[in-house]
Amino acid sequence: MSEAYTSDEFWQGVRKPVESASTLPRDAYTSPGFFELEQTMVFDRGWVAVACADELSQDGSVLVRSVGSRSVLVTRNSEAEVRVFLNACRHRGTELLDADAAGLSVIRCPYHRWGYNLDGRLVATPRFTDVAVEGFDPSDYPLKSLRAEVFAGIVFACLDPTTAPIAEYYGDLGDRLAGYGLNGWKTRQTATFDIAANWKLLSENFQEYYHLTWVHPELAKVSRVKDHYRYQGPGMYCGQTTTPVSGDDRDDWLAMPAAAGLSASDAHSGRFLALFPNVMLSVLPNHAFVIQLEPLGPGRTRERCTWLLPPDSTDVTEETFAVTQDFWVDVNNEDIDICERSQRGIHNGGFTEGRYSVRFEEPLHRFANMLADQFQCRQRIPAGDQDGDASRYGDGRLPV
Ligand code: FES
Numbered sequence: 001m002s003e004a005y006t007s008d009e010f011w012q013g014v015r016k017p018v019e020s021a022s023t024l025p026r027d028a029y030t031s032p033g034f035f036e037l038e039q040t041m042v043f044d045r046g047w048v049a050v051a052c053a054d055e056l057s058q059d060g061s062v063l064v065r066s067v068g069s070r071s072v073l074v075t076r077n078s079e080a081e082v083r084v085f086l087n088a089c090r091h092r093g094t095e096l097l098d099a100d101a102a103g104l105s106v107i108r109c110p111y112h113r114w115g116y117n118l119d120g121r122l123v124a125t126p127r128f129t130d131v132a133v134e135g136f137d138p139s140d141y142p143l144k145s146l147r148a149e150v151f152a153g154i155v156f157a158c159l160d161p162t163t164a165p166i167a168e169y170y171g172d173l174g175d176r177l178a179g180y181g182l183n184g185w186k187t188r189q190t191a192t193f194d195i196a197a198n199w200k201l202l203s204e205n206f207q208e209y210y211h212l213t214w215v216h217p218e219l220a221k222v223s224r225v226k227d228h229y230r231y232q233g234p235g236m237y238c239g240q241t242t243t244p245v246s247g248d249d250r251d252d253w254l255a256m257p258a259a260a261g262l263s264a265s266d267a268h269s270g271r272f273l274a275l276f277p278n279v280m281l282s283v284l285p286n287h288a289f290v291i292q293l294e295p296l297g298p299g300r301t302r303e304r305c306t307w308l309l310p311p312d313s314t315d316v317t318e319e320t321f322a323v324t325q326d327f328w329v330d331v332n333n334e335d336i337d338i339c340e341r342s343q344r345g346i347h348n349g350g351f352t353e354g355r356y357s358v359r360f361e362e363p364l365h366r367f368a369n370m371l372a373d374q375f376q377c378r379q380r381i382p383a384g385d386q387d388g389d390a391s392r393y394g395d396g397r398l399p400v
């Protein structure tokens, strides 16, 4: 059955132009076979977010995360370079850590105490060579490392050596976000949610503001539907922007000071970007809200949420920050509720496939085609908005 998910027939509805396309079929959200193949075709090949860079600011922090079906360790070496390793000992394969750790200089295997430094080098093998072991050289047994990069304040890892470098993978997004300097932003708060919905429902929901008025009545007061427009260049992401970022009688998003040195456009906009496959990134002038999606099963996803503040906002009081945090928690809970409800309807209600609103849901079509490309082994980075698209997808005016 799994071979069917790589066939042209399975993806034919998604491949049509958005006006005539179908949404992802039911199996994409419910089938264990689809989920398993997705882990291989998407998460074992793409750039997968595993942490926020600032989570590694303490010396010796080692985070246990996953890339697809693999458990990985995320850390910085003595040169402060980010390193990501498979979480398996080179002696007889034991899982090294089962929870985040801090203050480590050596990662010790619990089984026979082999030890690895934070560059992955094998530095301890107690009593292993009491009797000579032929041809054994510790330098031949470092931890297996993955490609790792910091991009937009987030640590990404990639298992596949043939995948494009991250700067190419995300296309022009690095330039679009450069003015914020996100790599230097600081973690203010984190939260984790386990959700009874497929990871793609959460990402798709994030990519459209069609639901804004009905699912988020309070958010819609700050972030008006009419102020949204598409924000997509060439690259593996889907995006929208709100300008101005706060447009009515609530100013929840503006309680904290803005980052220094922003352009006029950045200072007045909210960027909402779904980085393929597993990041939902909201960047506002004074904070960023990062959600990393960790798929746990066809109908289960873990969200790791991080609020980042610009480096000169560390003295923002708890009270002031709470306005922004509480606002996001409420919005996110509304999104989680509706996505769990979608999951139940797709699973139990006999849904097969639907249609897209061309005006509001084009990013979902772009996302579905990125997914199709991965399943069908097409290494293609989607193009960006075309001149003339504004009349179809919104025409927010950037301030001068
Ligand atoms: S399996 Fe790790 S030291 Fe033996």
Ligand SMILES: [Fe+2]
Pocket (backbone or CB within 6 Å): 205, 206, 211, 212, 215, 216, 335
């Ligand atoms: Fe929403």
